[in-house]
Amino acid sequence: MNQLSQLWTIPNPEFSQTFLDDKASALFERLRQIDVAYSQVRFASSMAAEDLVLIDAIAHTKSAISVFTLNTLRLHAESIEMIETVHSRYGITIQQLLPEQASIEAYTRQYGENGFYDSVQAKEQCCRIRKVVPLAQALQGCQAWVTGQRHGQAVTRADLAFKEYDRERGIEKFNPLFDWTEADVWSYLKARSVPIHPLHLKGYPSIGCEPCTRPVRQGENVRAGRWWWLQEQKKECGLHQT
């Protein structure tokens, strides 16, 4: 069978216990560094695999990093269910940031409910009102924010660093998993029995809004299912401009 005819499946790497322990310890240390150096730090979570690694690590280190998610009102039902899963497992309450209803109505009048398929400009405007504006509101008063981004996720993330300055919002930005591989992520989740988003079991390595995310095939980039109708360089939603 052609490799590309099969859907992506969760990797099952075999790492030594020593490697896993060292990887987890280094991550915990990164979070402690952030926690000690800054007050008012927030983590933007989409409930995908990388973000569950960070939620587990935040809980383990008892960091004062608060967790929120951008509920665009176009998410998969499973993403909303993960909020309760996280609360049950860790006692962490994930705040949901919603877009403004007036902005959604104006967008729908101008572009149509699913106008983001029709042009890059319409897609960027939808992401702006449903993600970028709520993110800016979420980060008001913060000194730093945390993301689950990794180098290997996309060409647009190849130059990622642990610490960056977010010029758009005027605060520090941390990517504690910047140098982690996909195998590192899944080995951590398995080793620590971390709950995972149900769509990972259906061929989705990356999870965003329901109409803009689809499963990927074996061998494709892990973000190939995000805005699959666009070129790779256009596959960001405006949250990660530094």
Ligand code: SF4
């Ligand atoms: S991912 Fe799609 S539905 Fe979600 S905000 Fe962006 S364009 Fe809109």
